[in-house]
Amino acid sequence: MAHPSIPSAAPQPVAPDPPRRSSRRRLIRRETLVGWSFILPNFAGFALLTLVPVLMAFALAFMRWDSYGSPEWLGLDNFRRLVSDETFHMALFNTVYYAAGHIPLTLLASLGLAIALNRKIPGLGIFRTAAFFPYITSLVAVAVVWNMLFNPSLGPVNQFLEAIGIAEPPGWTASTAWAMPAVIITSVWRDMGYYMVLYLAGLQTIPQEYYEAARVDGANAWQRFWHVTLPGLRPITFFVVVILTIQSFKVFDLIFVMTEGGPGRSTLVLSQLIYQEGISQGRFGYSSAVALALFFLVFIITVVQFRLNKRGES
Amino acid sequence: MATLHAPVGEDAPLAPQPSAAPRRRGARDLLRMIATYTILIFLALLVLVPFIWMISSSLKRNNEVFTVPIQWIPEEFQWSNFVEIWDRIPMHTYLRNSAFLATVITFLQVLTGSFAAYGFAKVRFPGRDALFLGYVATVAIPWQAYMVPQYIMMQNAQLTNTHLSIILIQAFGAFGVFLMRQYYMSIPDELVEAARIDGLSEYGIYWRIILPLSKPALASLALLTFVNTWNDYMGPFIYLTSNELWTVQLGLRSFVGQYDAEYAMIMTGAVLSVLPVVLVFLLGQRYFIRGIATTGLKG
Structure with a gap:
């Protein structure tokens, strides 16, 4: 079964001992040329438009460069400014807040959907399609519809809450306290179908014999879930958490279209700060420092996750 | 529609559910099936509510979109919205x-x-x-x-x-x-x-x-x-x-x-x-x- 994981890039054995050295070398050179000729069309674009900007971002973070002046070396000044920049603190806090809500809720929702939909009954495909549907919908449409659903006075969400007896339902995207929860709910709804697909693939990798053995031992459905399904889903859960983390920390478009970072700065996240500083204001250097901070944050969390995973495995 | 069926692991084994039982225990199975479908339909509706609301609102007049209580089916379908938008x-x-x-x-x-x-x-x-x-x-x-x-x-x-x-x-x-x-x-x-x-x-x-x-x-x-x-x-x-x-x-x-x-x-x-x-x-x-x-x- 297709198991989603980063492929091992183990070097493959080179062809066994060739008759003569020079002809072998010529062969390697030819193979290298052929190999590169395949890779080049994509690599040229990739190097120019991804690799070069990535390296540039690293350098820019240590410079002062506004859209008018010319670049000037600053050393760590940009980072010193970060430490005392209140807007940066706000954006950092909001990004962590979003991640802390989005990661566990999406994980639970997608796992729940996968388990509910992992059965063989007629018409199941329709339900899986329904669960996946939000993910293919454009972000703008999602944001526009949910903004209306969350309308504080007349929106269906608050009408429902009032109907079940909540006298003063939250103001959602109109209030600084509730805008972030509203954004998190929307994003969980949008992403859960995607991770459900990963979990469904993961569920197929658990050998059927384990369930049969558990049943022979008299385990009930809950025990089978706890002792067979969950441990079996460990690898895929790790993978889902890593991807979810990267995706959460770089969140931008959904929030931007829903709230534009507001009300106030209550949903301003790091990516939006990078955009504002770098592209709207033309402060290339400072925005790159924010970008670098974001990158290292994600990098460190990912490394910690890999470490914890390794420790948990042994 | 053939493409709607079992997108993942069509031939893969089942997880926890017991496999199809013989017809004799029909009544219990039927109940269980109804329960399963009820839960699934409820879940699907929950996920799809925003779409339903989107489509229903797109066929209303402006002043009919936010009503108390919510009107899921427009009184009169405003198909003209889909004509008008091309000019707007x-x-x-x-x-x-x-x-x-x-x-x-x-x-x-x-x-x-x-x-x-x-x-x-x-x-x-x-x-x-x-x-x-x-x-x-x-x-x-x-x-x-x-x-x-x-x-x-x-x-x-x-x-x-x-x-x-x-x-x-x-x-x-x-x-x-x-x-x-x-x-x-x-x-x-x-x-x-x-x-x-x-x-x-x-x-x-x-x-x-x-x-x-x-x-x-x-x-x-x-x-x-x-x-x-x-x-x-x-x-x-x-x-x-x-x-x-x-x-x-x-x-x-x-x-x-x-x-x-x-x-x-x-x-x-x-x-x-x-x-x-x-x-x-x-x-x-x-x-x-x-x-x-x-x-x-x-x-």
Whole structure:
């Protein structure tokens, strides 16, 4: 079964001992040329438009460069400014807040959907399609519809809450306290179908014999879930958490279209700060420092996750 | 519709459920089946409520969108909304731009991605695996981390506010290479070896043997890229300033900004912006879901 994981890039054995050295070398050179000729069309674009900007971002973070002046070396000044920049603190806090809500809720929702939909009954495909549907919908449409659903006075969400007896339902995207929860709910709804697909693939990798053995031992459905399904889903859960983390920390478009970072700065996240500083204001250097901070944050969390995973495995 | 059935693991074994019981215990089974379907239908409705609300609102008058209690079925279907919107905003232009960008980017991504993946999967040369790791590593770097330098480069090349800028930044991603390589790795090397002995060049092997075998993966990549490009907001938002270059997403967003009280018309626009992707998805969802399950990565 297709198991989603980063492929091992183990070097493959080179062809066994060739008759003569020079002809072998010529062969390697030819193979290298052929190999590169395949890779080049994509690599040229990739190097120019991804690799070069990535390296540039690293350098820019240590410079002062506004859209008018010319670049000037600053050393760590940009980072010193970060430490005392209140807007940066706000954006950092909001990004962590979003991640802390989005990661566990999406994980639970997608796992729940996968388990509910992992059965063989007629018409199941329709339900899986329904669960996946939000993910293919454009972000703008999602944001526009949910903004209306969350309308504080007349929106269906608050009408429902009032109907079940909540006298003063939250103001959602109109209030600084509730805008972030509203954004998190929307994003969980949008992403859960995607991770459900990963979990469904993961569920197929658990050998059927384990369930049969558990049943022979008299385990009930809950025990089978706890002792067979969950441990079996460990690898895929790790993978889902890593991807979810990267995706959460770089969140931008959904929030931007829903709230534009507001009300106030209550949903301003790091990516939006990078955009504002770098592209709207033309402060290339400072925005790159924010970008670098974001990158290292994600990098460190990912490394910690890999470490914890390794420790948990042994 | 055949494509609607069991997108994942059609032949795979079941998880915890007991397999189909004999007919004799019919009554209990029937009850259990009704319970299962009730729960599933409830879940599906819960997920789909925003869509239902979107479609229902798109067929109402403005003043009927927010009513207490909610009216799920419009009293009178306002089909005229779907006619009127074409005059209100240049929907033709937006749709054409979106379709153009999505098609060109998908074509380039599939072409260069599948080509490069052959080099990574089936040709052996020094440094190949290190290079591939470099590709994979950049997938983890958020685009936001380098979008500013990328923007400066485009500005210097005077490519901002052109469709070409969007094509360039999205057509050469590592994603396609990654997905196609994953698939090629499952094609036995012996097949390639045999073709080499028969005197086929590497390009011949790619074109006549590998590509025809990779149709499912190509379809996955094409669909994922198409939908991702169609739905993309940030790229066009940053690069495209002229209205006549805008995509559906930008057009819809700007419409909302201008006429934020025209609820019904906004929902009509939302429906139109979603419709093409829904069609593409329903036609090819098998490939779609397989593509996600093999790579686990977003584009």
